[in-house]
Amino acid sequence: MVYQVKKIKKIIESIKDTEYFQQAFLHTSYLNELKLMRKVDSEQDSENNLKSSYETLEFLGDSVINFYTSLFIYHRFPNYAEGQMSKLKQLMVQESTLAHLSKEIGLGEFLQLGTGERKNRGAEKESILADVFESFVAALYLEKGGKMVQRFLNLTIFTWVAGKENMVWDYKSQLQEYCQARKNRIIYRLKKTIRAEKQQLFIMEVSDGLGTFRESGKGRSKKEAEQQAAAKVIKKLGIGENHPQES
Amino acid sequence: MVYQVKKIKKIIESIKDTEYFQQAFLHTSYLNELKLMRKVDSEQDSENNLKSSYETLEFLGDSVINFYTSLFIYHRFPNYAEGQMSKLKQLMVQESTLAHLSKEIGLGEFLQLGTGERKNRGAEKESILADVFESFVAALYLEKGGKMVQRFLNLTIFTWVAGKENMVWDYKSQLQEYCQARKNRIIYRLKKTIRAEKQQLFIMEVSDGLGTFRESGKGRSKKEAEQQAAAKVIKKLGIGENHPQES
Missing domain, CATH: 1.10.1520.10 (Ribonuclease III domain)
Incomplete structure (x- = not known):
């Protein structure tokens, strides 16, 4: 830096x-x-x-x-x-x-x-x-x-x-790891874009090949929205406590 | 209140x-x-x-x-x-x-x-x-x-x-209690007053009858200065951890 x-x-x-x-x-x-x-x-x-x-x-x-x-x-x-x-x-x-x-x-x-x-x-x-x-x-x-x-x-x-x-908040990687271990496949798709005041918002949906989860996330970028969606899945599935990683 | x-x-x-x-x-x-x-x-x-x-x-x-x-x-x-x-x-x-x-x-x-x-x-x-x-x-x-x-x-x-x-910070009472239990006597005396900028400061000294301690404290009132002096004694004598009391 x-x-x-x-x-x-x-x-x-x-x-x-x-x-x-x-x-x-x-x-x-x-x-x-x-x-x-x-x-x-x-x-x-x-x-x-x-x-x-x-x-x-x-x-x-x-x-x-x-x-x-x-x-x-x-x-x-x-x-x-x-x-x-x-x-x-x-x-x-x-x-x-x-x-x-x-x-x-x-x-x-x-x-x-x-x-x-x-x-x-x-x-x-x-x-x-x-x-x-x-x-x-x-x-x-x-x-x-x-x-x-x-x-x-x-x-x-x-x-x-x-x-x-x-x-710090790489929920996507966490979810990826979890699914790979279970031979499961993750699918992200753009569900909607919203113009709110001065900014554009993306809503991304994440689901899996085996049909175990389906969640949406909102963000100012697609990546941010995907992270939020992945975070929701992680919370619902109860995958470990997510401690911030030192970097 | x-x-x-x-x-x-x-x-x-x-x-x-x-x-x-x-x-x-x-x-x-x-x-x-x-x-x-x-x-x-x-x-x-x-x-x-x-x-x-x-x-x-x-x-x-x-x-x-x-x-x-x-x-x-x-x-x-x-x-x-x-x-x-x-x-x-x-x-x-x-x-x-x-x-x-x-x-x-x-x-x-x-x-x-x-x-x-x-x-x-x-x-x-x-x-x-x-x-x-x-x-x-x-x-x-x-x-x-x-x-x-x-x-x-x-x-x-x-x-x-x-x-x-x-x-919360009644060091004077704590010290009083400690000395009473030891049949010891506390003496507070005004050591000095200072005019600093717009305010007056008092320096009070605390000592005891048995001659075990002698400390000074500074404050905007005599009471505040006494409290500070008593706090120093308590710290030096290592009298318990002083948790704030709920009130």
Whole structure:
């Protein structure tokens, strides 16, 4: 996947001098070291001007990402069932995805880690990389608002997921496999096309040679409609739980 | 808790004639009945003009509520640790809370249930009542945007939680209990007050008669600062996991 790194860097740069940005990359291990040093350096009350680590921004960022990702899925895949939406979202916001993106766009380089964590190569840890993706998004939200966050997610998570929907939800392949094992044959046929407002909708029907099933699916492309039809068959026949495949 | 029901009803009324509103209260059981009737009534393709049930709106509404609730907590309780924020959020968005609110503001009356579900008193089920709180919020978001959702949540969840923060996070009481059992005595004292920008901050110190602990906490009120100090002691002494209490 090729990301528009220049555009992404520009967004990162735009808030680089803010306090929220500083906090977004401040790991507890660094803060603890800082506290320790100050205690040694002077007797003054350290409660006063010590910064916070990134955890609370991470808390906020998590739900900011969840929200815009849900909104993206809801608008982009209006024909998905709730279960499909949930699983796709899970894939998009899971630790490995956010850590991958964090690495791609170089968020790790801003991390402030304590000595121990630095020695442990903390800046390469999946959990920490995913954390700062979230805390950075929160900082971006607080500094620039929702529109900018949407732009940033468009360039990262929503770019990452493009083309993966079908890999994740390949009901057609699942059904194919099931039928092949039973020497059964699958037939897809176009049942109807509908012009609804500005878009065209296809209704595809799937049935089999042995006459065990017949279902229809709706979609903005024939493939999408076929996937929906296949999904219905899989549900009716009760073929296994469909966990999203890592890709 | 007294809710401003008039204001809430006005918000509900404002989208009552929209398709999203219709969908937000359409339970699968009703939809299935509808499909069955149409199949009996006519041979026409039912894919075409059948509505969807509320599940996908519920999917969206869940993350809308999560987002605005996180934002509320982040701004309202800036001194909370991440763990406290998470637990408070969990309390605010959990099924029993949303179901309670749904009942209080009469969302159940709009539900469209199938005959079976109606006989089972589906409109009184916690799970269904919580579902439609979420799907309604999604409909409100899609029709009126985020500002209106915030207004609605202010009148419902954020009103509900007012005053409950301390009941949930009563570290002082926990510490009191712990010390009493050990014939130990707790001393709170004001250590410092700070003027930071527009607000005043208090730093309170907590220690004990036996000299086992001494911690400081910061807050916008003395009570908040004491709570934070007590929380630190509880963490250091490793006194149990602090699950939020139902209230």
